[in-house]
Amino acid sequence: MSADRIVVCGAGAVGASVAWFLARRGAEPLIVDRARPGAAASGKAAGFLALDWCLGTPLDGLMRASFGLHAEIADELGADRIGYRRTDALMVASADDGDVDGYARLDRPAWLDGNVAVHQVIGDRTTTAQVNPHALTTALVEDAVGRGATLRTGVVEGVDLDPGTGAVTGVIVDGEATPAAVVVLALGPWTSQAQRWMALPQVFGSRGASVVLAADVPGQVVFSEFLTGDGQRTQLEIYPRADGTVYVNGLSEHDSLPEDPDGIAPITASGDELHRRAGVHSTALRDAEIVARGSCYRPLTVDGIPLIGPVPDVPGAYLATAHASWGICNAPATGRMVAEMVLDGASRSLDAAPFALSRLPMGRIAV
Ligand SMILES: Cc1cc2nc3c(=O)[nH]c(=O)nc-3n(C[C@H](O)[C@H](O)[C@H](O)COP(=O)(O)OP(=O)(O)OC[C@H]3O[C@@H](n4cnc5c(N)ncnc54)[C@H](O)[C@@H]3O)c2cc1C
CATH class of the missing domain: 3.50.50.60 (FAD/NAD(P)-binding domain)
Structure with missing residues (x-):
C-alpha cells in the first residue's frame, strides 16, 4: 500500500x-x-x-x-436511489388535550386529521428537500x-x-x-x-430516538409544537418519505456512547411514545405499523x-x-x-x- x-x-x-x-x-x-x-x-x-x-x-x-x-x-x-425529493414543510400546533383551533392560520391538509392546527408554511419545494x-x-x-x-x-x-x-x-x-x-x-x-x-x-454525542411507520401520506414535512397531556411543551418532527413510510423523531434519550454503533439499542418506550404522538396528528399514522426503531447520536x-x-x-x-x-x-x-x-x-x-x-x-x- x-x-x-x-x-x-x-x-x-x-x-x-x-x-x-x-x-x-x-x-x-x-x-x-x-x-x-x-x-x-x-x-x-x-x-x-x-x-x-x-x-x-x-x-x-x-x-x-x-x-x-x-x-x-x-x-x-x-434521485430514486437516494430517496431525494423536494418537499413542503409546515409548522403546526398539536396537543394531547384541549382544542388547538385557535392556533390555525391555514387550512390543514386532509391527512392531518387529528388534533392539529397549521399555522405556517416554513418551507416549499424551492427551499426544502429530503x-x-x-x-x-x-x-x-x-x-x-x-x-x-x-x-x-x-x-x-x-x-x-x-x-x-x-x-x-x-x-x-x-x-x-x-x-x-x-x-x-x-x-x-x-x-x-x-x-x-x-x-x-x-x-460530544447527543442521543435521539426515531421510529419509521408504514404509511403513504403526501410529501409534507411537519414540525409540530406538541403539548403533552402532562403539560410538557415538546417538538415532534414528521417526515413522509417517497417509499410509503413516515419517519418520526423528537425525543431525546440519555445514555453513554457505546464504542460500536451496533451496540446502540433502540429504546422501545421511546418509539412507542413517538408513534403515539404522531397518531395524535393523523389517523393514518395512528393506525400505521412500526417498521423500524432507531436511536443515534448527533455529534456536537x-x-x-x-x-x-x-x-x-x-x-x-x-x-x-x-x-x-x-x-x-x-x-x-x-x-x-x-x-x-x-x-x-x-x-x-x-x-x-x-x-x-x-x-x-x-x-x-x-x-
Ligand atoms: C434523531 C436524529 C435525526 C436527525 N435528522 C437529521 C436531518 O433530518 N438532517 C440532517 O442534516 N441531519 C440530521 N441529523 C444529524 C445527522 O444524523 C448527523 O449530523 C450525521 O449523521 C453525522 O454524520 P457523521 O458522518 O459525522 O457521523 P456518523 O454518522 O456518526 O458516522 C461515524 C462513523 O464512524 C464510524 N466509526 C466510529 N469509530 C470508529 C473507529 N474507531 N474506526 C472506524 N470507524 C469508526 C462509525 O461506525 C460510523 O459509521 C439527525 C440526527 C439525529 C440523532
Whole structure:
C-alpha cells in the first residue's frame, strides 16, 4: 500500500462525502469503518435538507452550497436511489388535550386529521428537500469505490506520527499499521476517541430516538409544537418519505456512547411514545405499523459549529465532524471542502475560517 495514501476514517454521511469528492478528483482513498456505511446517525437520521435555515449564522454558506450539491448528487446517482425529493414543510400546533383551533392560520391538509392546527408554511419545494440518509451514504461510498476508492471494515485504533515532524505516516487498523500521508477523521461522536492520538477539540454525542411507520401520506414535512397531556411543551418532527413510510423523531434519550454503533439499542418506550404522538396528528399514522426503531447520536461541539479543517501541528491530519442536527444536509459541501484542502492545499469553494479547529480549546487524553 502506498505511503502517500489518503485514509478516510468513518463512513457516515460526512466521511462518505469526503471520499466521494476525493474519488471524483482522481484520488483513490481508503475508507475505513468499524461497521459499514451509514451504520450510525447517518443511517438513522431523518434526511431533511434546507437551503436557508441557517441564515445569519456561520453555517449559512455551507448549507446553501450543500443544498445545491444534493440536487447535483441526485442527478448523478439517481434521485430514486437516494430517496431525494423536494418537499413542503409546515409548522403546526398539536396537543394531547384541549382544542388547538385557535392556533390555525391555514387550512390543514386532509391527512392531518387529528388534533392539529397549521399555522405556517416554513418551507416549499424551492427551499426544502429530503433524502433517505442511509441510501445516500451507501450510494456515495459505492460510487467512490467504483471510481477507485477502497472500503475496509476495521477499527481505527490510532494514527502513526513522525517523531520528528509530527506528520501523519500511517493509520493503525485492527492492530495493523497502514501507511498513509493523509488521514481524514470523520468519526462523528466517536471523534472523542481520537483525542487519545492527537490534541483535538472536544466532540460530544447527543442521543435521539426515531421510529419509521408504514404509511403513504403526501410529501409534507411537519414540525409540530406538541403539548403533552402532562403539560410538557415538546417538538415532534414528521417526515413522509417517497417509499410509503413516515419517519418520526423528537425525543431525546440519555445514555453513554457505546464504542460500536451496533451496540446502540433502540429504546422501545421511546418509539412507542413517538408513534403515539404522531397518531395524535393523523389517523393514518395512528393506525400505521412500526417498521423500524432507531436511536443515534448527533455529534456536537460546545459552540454548535462543525469542525472542518487541518489539525494544528499534525501535518496530514484533517477533521470533518460535529455537524449536530445538520450532518446529512451539510455533508456534501463539507466533503468538497475537505477534498480541496487535501488535494489543493486549501478550501476554494467556501471560506473555511468559521470551522477552524483552532477556535476551540484543544486537548489530548493521556493513555
Ligand atoms: C434523531 C436524529 C435525526 C436527525 N435528522 C437529521 C436531518 O433530518 N438532517 C440532517 O442534516 N441531519 C440530521 N441529523 C444529524 C445527522 O444524523 C448527523 O449530523 C450525521 O449523521 C453525522 O454524520 P457523521 O458522518 O459525522 O457521523 P456518523 O454518522 O456518526 O458516522 C461515524 C462513523 O464512524 C464510524 N466509526 C466510529 N469509530 C470508529 C473507529 N474507531 N474506526 C472506524 N470507524 C469508526 C462509525 O461506525 C460510523 O459509521 C439527525 C440526527 C439525529 C440523532
